[in-house]
Each structure stands twice: as structure tokens, then as C-alpha cells.
Amino acid sequence: MVEMTHQQTSVLVTGANRGIGFEFVRQYVQQGWQVIAAVRTPDRAEALRALADEHDTITIEKLDVASDQSIDALAAKLSGQPIDVLINNAGIFGEFTEQAFGSINFARFDTFMRTNVLGPLKMCEAFVPHVRAGQLKKIVSITSQAGSFGLDSGGLPGMYFYKSSKAAQNMVMRNVAKDLKAHDIVVCILSPGMVNTAGEIPPERRFQGLIEPPESIAGMIAVIDRLTMDDTGKFVRYSGEPQPW
Numbered sequence: 001m002v003e004m005t006h007q008q009t010s011v012l013v014t015g016a017n018r019g020i021g022f023e024f025v026r027q028y029v030q031q032g033w034q035v036i037a038a039v040r041t042p043d044r045a046e047a048l049r050a051l052a053d054e055h056d057t058i059t060i061e062k063l064d065v066a067s068d069q070s071i072d073a074l075a076a077k078l079s080g081q082p083i084d085v086l087i088n089n090a091g092i093f094g095e096f097t098e099q100a101f102g103s104i105n106f107a108r109f110d111t112f113m114r115t116n117v118l119g120p121l122k123m124c125e126a127f128v129p130h131v132r133a134g135q136l137k138k139i140v141s142i143t144s145q146a147g148s149f150g151l152d153s154g155g156l157p158g159m160y161f162y163k164s165s166k167a168a169q170n171m172v173m174r175n176v177a178k179d180l181k182a183h184d185i186v187v188c189i190l191s192p193g194m195v196n197t198a199g200e201i202p203p204e205r206r207f208q209g210l211i212e213p214p215e216s217i218a219g220m221i222a223v224i225d226r227l228t229m230d231d232t233g234k235f236v237r238y239s240g241e242p243q244p245w
């Protein structure tokens with residue numbers, strides 16, 4: 001059997017210029033991985049470009065997951081390049097008022113579905129050849145406990161589009177997991193916890209359970225490291241515990 005080192009392993013992260021995506025890049029590059037950091041607007045990804053200046057193991061690529069053409073263009077550009085781990089991270093949360101009962105902006109629903117559901121599905125279709133060519137063969141989608149039916153998300157009222165798009169993403173990924181079993185690709189649905197990616201929150205507004213990005217992402221990387229085909233189609237928290245559907 002070929003002994004793998006992290007020098008040889010590669011990961012593609014969508015939505016990599018800030019928040020959870022950026023922290024995935026930071027931690028994977030520290031571990032010596034080759035990182036393809038996919039972002040909507042490379043010119044505006046200052047922090048990521050500064051990190052890439054320090055590490056030639058980071059490649060920044062342009063990608064809008066809400067555009068089939070953009071996904072196809074990146075898949076074609078990276079044709080023949082193995083990718084060990086694909087992380088579908090890019091997503092939108094939106095504003096509270098546009099998704100609150102009584103003030104729902106129905107015209108916005110399609111954008112949520114396009115970005116949070118069809119984007120990750122299209123990424124899987126387009127990048128199956130790259131992941132099949134990798135040695136680890138793992139696809140991870142970052143969804144949310146907000147999309148869980150089994151968990152009382154009473155702490156997050158409204159948010160109709162966000163919650164329903166994440167629940168739909170869960171169902172989509174369960175199906176992808178079934179379809180990709182034949183290719184020995186593990187598909188895992190990850191819940192990152194409630195992560196402080198919005199910047200500084202004053203202590204009085206911090207709610208119980210809010211964690212910082214390094215803790216969530218270190219947990220998720222440990223989960224990803226341990227994934228085997230037995231885990232395909234599972235919904236797992238960053239801590240490694242099962243997440244109720």
C-alpha cells in the first residue's frame with residue numbers, strides 16, 4: 001500500500017475568502033496540504049491573497065457556485081488534476097427580515113436554492129472525475145443544524161430560506177452519497193456548530209454555544225481525516241457526534 005503524506009494531499013474549498021472557508025484554508029495549509037481556494041472575487045480576497053503570498057501550496061481560483069458555467073469552467077481548468085477532498089462550504093445565510101413570517105421576500109428564495117442546494121450538487125457532478133482521481137476520495141458539504149428537523153432550532157426563529165435550503169442540501173447530499181458509493185467516494189454532511197464568523201460580537205450579545213472558527217474547523221478536519229465508506233451519507237457535527245436529521 002502507498003504511504004500517504006499530507007504533502008501529496010489536496011483539498012478544494014469553496015467560499016474560501018472568509019469565515020469557515022478561510023479557516024479551512026489556513027489549517028490545511030499549516031498541515032502541508034495543497035489547497036485550491038475557490039472564491040467569487042479573487043481581487044477582493046485580500047486576506048487569502050496575503051496567505052497565498054506566504055504559501056505557494058495555495059492556489060486561488062475564481063468560482064461562483066450559483067453559476068453552472070463558472071463551475072464547469074473551473075472543472076475544465078483543473079481537468080486531470082486529482083483532488084483528495086472537496087469541501088462544499090460556500091453558502092448564504094441572508095438577512096432576518098427577508099425571511100421572517102410577515103415580511104418574506106419570496107423573490108429571494110431562488111437565490112438560496114441556487115447557492116445552497118444546486119451549487120453543491122453541481123460541484124459534485126462536475127468534480128467527480130477529480131475526486132475519483134484522488135487517493136482519499138472524500139466530499140464534504142457544510143450544511144447546518146438549522147436544516148435539522150430533529151433538533152429544536154427555536155433559538156433561530158424565521159430564516160425560512162436558510163433553513164429550508166440547508167434541509168434540501170442534506171437530502172441532496174444523501175442521494176449523492178448513494179450515487180457515489182459505486183466510485184468509493186465518501187460523502188459526508190457536516191454541521192460546523194454555531195461559529196462566530198461575523199466578526200467581533202460584544203460579550204453581552206454572545207449566545208451560549210457560539211464557538212470560534214479555529215475550534216470548529218479543527219474539529220471538522222479531524223472528522224474528515226477519520227471518514228471511511230462506513231460514514232457515507234451521515235450527518236455529523238464538528239465534534240464528531242451524529243447530528244439529528
Ligand SMILES: NC(=O)c1ccc[n+]([C@@H]2O[C@H](COP(=O)([O-])OP(=O)(O)OC[C@H]3O[C@@H](n4cnc5c(N)ncnc54)[C@H](OP(=O)(O)O)[C@@H]3O)[C@@H](O)[C@H]2O)c1
Pocket residue numbers: 014015016017018019020021039040041063064065066067089090091092093115142143144145191192193194195196197198
Ligand atoms: N457560521 C455559522 O455559524 C454556520 C453554522 C452552520 C452552517 N454554516 C455554513 O458554513 C458555510 C460557511 O459559513 P460562514 O459562516 O463562513 O459564512 P460567511 O462568513 O458568510 O462566508 C460565506 C462564504 O461563502 C461565499 N459565497 C456565498 N455565495 C457564493 C457563491 N455564489 N459562490 C461562491 N462563493 C459564495 C462567500 O463569498 P463572498 O465573500 O464573495 O460573499 C463567503 O466566502 C455556509 O455554507 C454556512 O451556511 C455556518
